[in-house]
Amino acid sequence: MTTGSAPPPHDRNDHCARPDGGDVVATEALQMTYANLKMALEERAMACMYGDSGLGKTAMVNAALRYLAPEETVHMSDCRPRRMRDGLFDALGLQRPRPRNSRECDNLLKTTLAERSRVVVCDNADWLPADCFEWWCHLWDDRHTETAIVFVGRADCFEVLAREPARILLWQEFKRMTxxxxxxxxxxxxxxxxxxxxxxxxxxxxxxxxxxxxxxxxxxxxxxxxxxxxxxxxxxxxxxxxxxxxxxxxxxx
The missing domain is CATH 1.10.8 (Helicase, Ruva Protein; domain 3)
Known part of the structure; x- marks a missing residue:
């Protein structure tokens, strides 16, 4: 982690096998993840964390955000087009009937995201079709929302999101440990x-x-x-x- 900062609390759910006694280790990738997400949060920007399966992307993003924004982070793991609105609605914990009209639903989501600072983690972002990425941009572009969005996905996530490279402030490629x-x-x-x-x-x-x-x-x-x-x-x-x-x-x- 950065000098003088405490390591993030450990969460066994970050590890697929969840071995008892396993600990979060400050690898070079974790330190870079922490620094990049800190900047993304400060700028209320979009960031993309990508790389091959099993390199610790989700675990390191979760670990860094538990330290940086434990109360502001919401997680999205289902990136299928028909589930995007419903997934964010549920992730935000909205206790009201879900509007059937997509425009009304989007307005409600933007109103909720404008209430306070949020970090939305969109996992499996390599599944995102172009129109879904544009939908995220539509929410993020709203001048009232105070939201950082972190896309996490496999290596081909770069090709998925690089259609609009200027939208993404930070790109981080995860690689195997030497x-x-x-x-x-x-x-x-x-x-x-x-x-x-x-x-x-x-x-x-x-x-x-x-x-x-x-x-x-x-x-x-x-x-x-x-x-x-x-x-x-x-x-x-x-x-x-x-x-x-x-x-x-x-x-x-």
Whole structure:
């Protein structure tokens, strides 16, 4: 995180495998996410966080926003055209009948977004068709709304939103961790890796994880179980082999 700031609180829901004892680690990507979202919030701008699956985009966005805007953030995960208005209506917690007319519904949404500062996280944004992106721009462009919008999606999210590149203030591409970063952050990510030999962590990353956060979360969950089943205290090559066989014995390497 930035100098002098506290790390965001941990939320196990950010991790697909949710291994007990896993922690939020201040990777380079998380620090960049924090800085970019801080600027997006200050400017009430639109930002796009994109990259391959499993690189921690949603987890890092959530972690940063829990620190930056815990009471202002609302989440949208369904980007299908027929669900956009209904999804935002529900995310904003509006306790009133939903207007059947789309224009009336949009007016109500804009009125609600103008009441106070908001951050809307639009996950799976790579599914957005052009007209849905224009709809988000329509809400954001309203001079009364005080809303930052964060689009999160896979690598092709860039192509989806780059049709209107001037609309997006910040673009952040998520990439796989390098081996050097893996060796630095994985021992801090979960206690089972703290005492593991570096060559075991290298082997795990070379054999299956390849710097992918989601795979490391899955592998950690299996390794925790392996330690219990094998009655071991440290992740060694035998424990790693046990975990790998159960994670996916035919995983491409």
């Amino acid at each position: 081996l050097a970063e893996v060796l630095r952050v994985i021992p801090a990510y979960h206690p089972i890796w703290a005492d593991a030999d570096a060559k075991v962590i290298k082997l795990a990353d070379r054999r299956i994880a390849h710097g992918n956060w989601r795979v490391w979360a899955y592998l950690t969950a299996h390794a925790v179980n392996a330690l219990e089943q094998l009655q071991r205290r440290t992740v060694d090559e035998d424990v790693l082999r046990w975990a790998l066989d159960r994670l996916c014995p035919r995983w491409p390497v």
